[in-house]
Amino acid sequence: MGCCSGRCTLIFICTLQLVLALERQVFDFLGYQWAPxxxxxxxxxxxxxxxxxxxxxxxRYIVVYTVWAALWVAWNVFIICYYLDVGGLSKDSDLLTFNISAHHSWWSEHGPGCVRREMPEAPGVRTTESHSYITVMGCLMDYQYIEVVHSGTQILVALLGFVYACYVVSAITEEEDSFDFIGGFDPFPLYHVNEKPSHLLLKPMYLST
Structure with a gap:
């Protein structure tokens, strides 16, 4: 397969997936989203x-990647349903943090244009047990839609990876089958069957003399 084949395209898609996954991992760490x-x-x-x-x-490794690509699409569909409150899911729940903490998406307080303000629960005397309410205003886009865009991008790239992975697996399998057919793994290739001994080729010359 040449450099402009599906194999090189799959390499590019995998590289792009790594970049997108690392970017998403950073923001999920900042939001303490343990399941993601x-x-x-x-x-x-x-x-x-x-x-x-x-x-x-x-x-075989590409087949494992193909299976995971399908699972990854399903996971991101679940994330979209979670943030859009579809099917009884609620973005206000602590499902993605395993109910360990009440943290939410990092984008809920740090989205584009968002202004974050802290308001103490009890103005005046502050104690170690007092809490602060955080208000966010002026966001250009709600955080749930930012998460949906992230998941939608992951789905699109994963589907492309799935398609090209299936193509590359079939292409590699065909190349291995064709190489085996022409005697690539045979210690006695087929072209030896049609070869004639050298003394038979010289026999007509002796007869003519």
Whole structure:
């Protein structure tokens, strides 16, 4: 397969997926979103596995990447439903933090144009037990839509990776089958069958003399 083939395209897609996954991992860490952090970690491992399999012509590794790409699409569909409150899910729940903390998406307070203000619960005397309410105003885009855009981008790239991974696996398999057919793994290639001994080729010359 040449440099402009589906194999090189899959390498580019895997590289792009790594960049997007690392970017998303950073913001999920900032928001203490433990479930997405674990999912991103496995995603990075599987993409590296698929990238290695593509470079080294290992179709089994690419098949594992293909299966994960389908699971990754399903996970991001769940994230979209979560932030859009679809199917009984609620973005205000602590599901993504495993109910360990009440943290939410980092974008909920640091989105484009957002102004973050802290308001103490009890003005006047502050104690170690007093809490602060955080108000966010002036956001150009609500945080749930930013998360939806992130997940939508992940779905699009994963679908492209799935399609090209299937193509690369089929192409590598066809090349291996064709190489085996012409005797690439046969210690006695087929072209030896049609060869004639040299003394038979010289026999007509002796007869003519």
């Amino acid at each position: 952090i674990l999912a991103n970690f496995f995603h990075i491992i599987m993409v590296i596995l698929g990238l290695f399999g593509t470079i080294q012509y290992r179709p």
